[in-house]
Amino acid sequence: MDQAYGIFLYIISLLTMGGIYAILALGLNIQFGFTGLFNAGIAGFFVVGAYVSAILTTAPSARHLGGYELPVVVGLVAAMVVSGAIGWIVGRVCIRLRADYLAIATIGIAEILRLILKNETWATNGARGVSMVPKPFETLPEPWNQLGLMALVLSIVAVLYFLLERARTAPWGRVMSAIRENEPAARAAGKNVEAFRIQAFVTGCAVMGLAGGLTAHYLKFIDPNAAEPVTATFLVFVMLIIGGSGNNKGAILGAMLIWTVWSATELVTSRILPDDWAIRSAYMRVFLIGLVLQIVLQRFPGGILPERRLRVAKDKKRYN
Amino acid sequence: MMKSFLRATVAASLVTAGAAGAWAGEIKVGSVAGVTGPIAELVVPIVAGRNLAVKHVNEQGGLLDGDTMKMALVDSQCDPKAGVDAGNKVVNVEQVVAIVGASCSGATNGMVQSVTIPAGVVALSDSATAPSISELKDNDLVFRVAPSDAYQGAALAKLAIDAGFKTLAVTYSNDDYNAGIAEVFAKTYQELGGTLAGNQMHEPNKASYRSELATLARGGAEALAIFAYYGGSGITIIRNSLENDLFGKFMAADGMFDASVLEQIGADTLRGNIFITQSASDYGDSSYKAFADAFTAAGYDPVSPYAAHGYDAAFLIALAIEKAGAADRGKISAALRAVAGPPGTVIRPGEWAKAKAVLAGGGDVNYEGASGNVDFDSNGDVSGIYSVNTVGDDGKWSTKLIE
Incomplete structure (x- = not known):
């Protein structure tokens, strides 16, 4: 096989996983970027979506609940519904908590969700995970199978971007940033702050569930290790903050950029370093992400693409 | 003269380059x-x-x-x-x-x-x-x-039958490794004619397992099969069992194989009372x-x-x-x-x-590898070699291959 063709296939895989991370970052942007909700339990909503879609679409297996063999689309919709529903229950209980308290509560909830999935062996096969999950377009010949999945993921990113951009510029989005910037003022303006915060939380969780479902189909396998906080929560925050919290374009850019750094740096280290060093250099990647975060925040305090204020100047002129 | 020299040089370097491509x-x-x-x-x-x-x-x-x-x-x-x-x-x-x-x-x-x-x-x-x-x-x-894991579970089940245990209780730690071995063990043991007096999962890293063990002991089992990591829950389970006189004999898989088991429980207490299988090389x-x-x-x-x-x-x-x-x-x-x-x-x-x-x-x-004969079966798996470890007269583990 030709080297250039190999790199082409690798770029497809980068864009596929990068696209899934972009969906996660967009979900977090609704919560953290628009509304200022510090959800540190991304991994939990992500992994619930992954399991729901995996169980609904796989062939019968004695190891776990399932055998429904539903189409992937149904699995993905169900993943959004279930993650959103759990988000609603969590939101009802925790949404009044201020930023850092909400973070602590959501970390705990992510851990509870992971432990439930790990212990309810009858449904999830416990720590051994759900295998042989169908992958869309997998029957097509290479490279069309990989291109097909990439196109599916990227078009979901595009649709989400369009919808969220509409939501952001609509009055709904303005209320969200009002709540983030000055909650008492928003309340004084007659807005039902709790209801709006729950709406943002549930929408974000549903989007994270969608990303989880796509991951299960892409990997063809899901186990509780996929809810590991470094790659499922921490990395998503880094992506959003570097890209530009509050800016949907920034969320997508940050996800693609950081995923490329995360994945492709290893190609360099494994080539130029001897194996003894390559083992240590794996840890360097975590350090590198931290360093990139530091530099970006020093240079661009609002991220690479900072949030843009909505233009209200025209209206002002009229009232002056 | 110059021309032919050049030609020769070019030819020589081409040959070298070709050869280099072949061996480097x-x-x-x-x-x-x-x-x-x-x-x-x-x-x-x-x-x-x-x-x-x-x-x-x-x-x-x-x-x-x-x-x-x-x-x-x-x-x-x-x-x-x-x-x-x-x-x-x-x-x-x-x-x-x-x-x-x-x-x-x-x-x-x-x-x-x-x-x-x-x-x-x-x-x-x-x-x-x-x-x-x-x-x-x-x-x-x-x-x-x-x-x-399927093979080690089966090897231990066979060992239990050969050792004459007709009724066993099983407890396993909830992680992918131990849960898998326990599942195969329970199935094979029953197929070979053994009776399970109880089969319970436990969460590792708890301070005490007395209540779980008391429940398991009610079934009248002759021995307890433990699938756990020694540091996570295994040693605590053995200690709780002995202290409360719930179980006196133990079988275990390789997660329990470590010198600290003997150091912490006492070699004399365990001599003749514990069997641990281990995925081994033939040393x-x-x-x-x-x-x-x-x-x-x-x-x-x-x-x-x-x-x-x-x-x-x-x-x-x-x-x-x-x-x-x-x-x-x-x-x-x-x-x-x-x-x-x-x-x-x-x-x-x-x-x-x-x-x-x-x-x-x-x-x-x-x-014929260091880890065994590495002959693949139709699934691309190897059957592996297992050893059984018991307490030797010197107070250390004594290892013997299972045929």
Whole structure:
């Protein structure tokens, strides 16, 4: 096989996983970027979506609940519904908590969700995970199978971007940033702050569930290790903050950029370093992400693409 | 004169360049391991085992026409997401001929299903033990030199029957490794005619297991089968059982095999009362000794878990490339089966030059590895060797192979 063709296939895989991370970052942007909700339990909503879609679409297996063999689309919709529903229950209980308290509560909830999935062996096969999950377009010949999945993921990113951009510029989005910037003022303006915060939380969780479902189909396998906080929560925050919290374009850019750094740096280290060093250099990647975060925040305090204020100047002129 | 001199120089350099192309080649093999993540400490000696095999190959003539074997190491983090990413990198960018790895069962499951099976690349894992990997529709592209947990569970069940235990209680720690062995153990034990007086999961790292054990003891079992890591819950379970006189005899799998069990409970208390199976190499075997000497010289401990398997996996891939006669992905699977089992001249760890000579002469080889005979069954699994450990007269573990 030709080297250039190999790199082409690798770029497809980068864009596929990068696209899934972009969906996660967009979900977090609704919560953290628009509304200022510090959800540190991304991994939990992500992994619930992954399991729901995996169980609904796989062939019968004695190891776990399932055998429904539903189409992937149904699995993905169900993943959004279930993650959103759990988000609603969590939101009802925790949404009044201020930023850092909400973070602590959501970390705990992510851990509870992971432990439930790990212990309810009858449904999830416990720590051994759900295998042989169908992958869309997998029957097509290479490279069309990989291109097909990439196109599916990227078009979901595009649709989400369009919808969220509409939501952001609509009055709904303005209320969200009002709540983030000055909650008492928003309340004084007659807005039902709790209801709006729950709406943002549930929408974000549903989007994270969608990303989880796509991951299960892409990997063809899901186990509780996929809810590991470094790659499922921490990395998503880094992506959003570097890209530009509050800016949907920034969320997508940050996800693609950081995923490329995360994945492709290893190609360099494994080539130029001897194996003894390559083992240590794996840890360097975590350090590198931290360093990139530091530099970006020093240079661009609002991220690479900072949030843009909505233009209200025209209206002002009229009232002056 | 000048012209002919030039012509000669050009011709000579062309010949040299052509020859250089023939002998200075590099054949890449993927080395996918959980370098960071929950089993990071275990992975260092495993990767060292793989690299030792590569060193032996390159020192003794290299692959094919003297090509260098090169391992492309990537991190699978014990996470299926990272496993798939790692697989994409070695298959597409590094253009490897075959892959050794991944380490954890989850990462292996994701990597082979999403990347290597569709791409037609052989993956030979040295430490993934989940039974579900045997069931994949893999076009004969997924192999393991690490025995599936299914075999150890069955070996222990047979041992229990042979030891005369008719009723047993089972307790297992809720992690992928121990839960898997316990499941197979319970099933095989009942099939062989044993009765289970109780079968309970427990969460590791609790301060006490008295209530769980009291429930299990009510069934009237003759002994307790423990599937746990000694540090996580195993030692506490034995101590609680003895203190409360709930169980006096124990059977366990290799998660419990450690000197600290004897130090903390007391060798005299356990003598004659505990049996632990372990996925072992045959330490008396000359294949194991050849590996152990070289690995010790390289500065590593040869009994490190799965280090011998790592050596065997890398060595087998090298043999398969040599047998196939080309760095051709499509030929590795059949060649791997041919070199791993009989018939053929027996090759042991470190004997690369000998294997190369036999294969060059058109003969067959049969690799007998440091971790066992590595003969693959129809699923690409090996049955593995197990030992049973009891307490010896000197107060230390006494190890005997199970036939």
